[in-house]
Amino acid sequence: MRRLYFLIPNIDSAKTIVDELLLARIEQRHIHxxxxxxxxxxxxxxxxxNLLQESDFVPAVERGVAIGGATGILAGIAAVVIPGAGLVLxxxxxxxxxxxxxxxxxxxxxxIGISAPSSRLKEFESAIEGGSLLMMVDxxxxxxxxxxxxxxxxxxxxxxxxTEPIIPAFP
Numbered sequence: 001m002r003r004l005y006f007l008i009p010n011i012d013s014a015k016t017i018v019d020e021l022l023l024a025r026i027e028q029r030h031i032h033x034x035x036x037x038x039x040x041x042x043x044x045x046x047x048x049x050n051l052l053q054e055s056d057f058v059p060a061v062e063r064g065v066a067i068g069g070a071t072g073i074l075a076g077i078a079a080v081v082i083p084g085a086g087l088v089l090x091x092x093x094x095x096x097x098x099x100x101x102x103x104x105x106x107x108x109x110x111x112i113g114i115s116a117p118s119s120r121l122k123e124f125e126s127a128i129e130g131g132s133l134l135m136m137v138d139x140x141x142x143x144x145x146x147x148x149x150x151x152x153x154x155x156x157x158x159x160x161x162x163t164e165p166i167i168p169a170f171p
Contacts (some may be wrong), residue, residue, distance in 0.1 A: 003164040004148060005135070007133070007159040014033060016155070021137060026139060031137050055114050055116060055153065056117070057119060065103035066105075072098040083162070120164065148160055
């Protein structure tokens with residue numbers, strides 16, 4: 001999946017684009033809109049971006065798993081090489097402590113990341129505060145060009161802001 005970014009000037013344009021994306025068989029759960037006025041999105045029945053899109057949760061969890069897992073593996077190796085404990089613990093300790101470290105790292109990093117605004121959306125902050133809407137659309141890699149062209153050809157008022165390379169499967 002790839003995430004496409006579009007800056008939309010108003011609610012009416014956003015409603016039209018969402019309708020066209022739905023007709024192009026993009027599921028509503030793959031369309032997210034960030035706006036300064038969240039109530040206007042609710043009133044217009046537009047799909048609002050949630051905490052996963054507006055925070056650094058996913059990148060933080062990824063970093064936490066990597067750092068926590070590496071730290072856990074090092075701690076597991078240290079536990080195995082300690083005289084006496086190494087015989088009892090064996091190689092399973094490295095795996096077990098590594099997995100525990102990855103879990104703790106993901107949890108702690110996730111808590112920090114969910115409270116931090118998305119670093120990717122930071123560049124759109126002034127436009128959103130100025131009244132524009134940021135539409136994020138997750139599409140299969142094979143349909144990126146098709147969806148970009150659909151928006152570009154039907155909505156010259158929409159500014160195409162690029163593509164994010166890889167979107168995790170769960171948000």
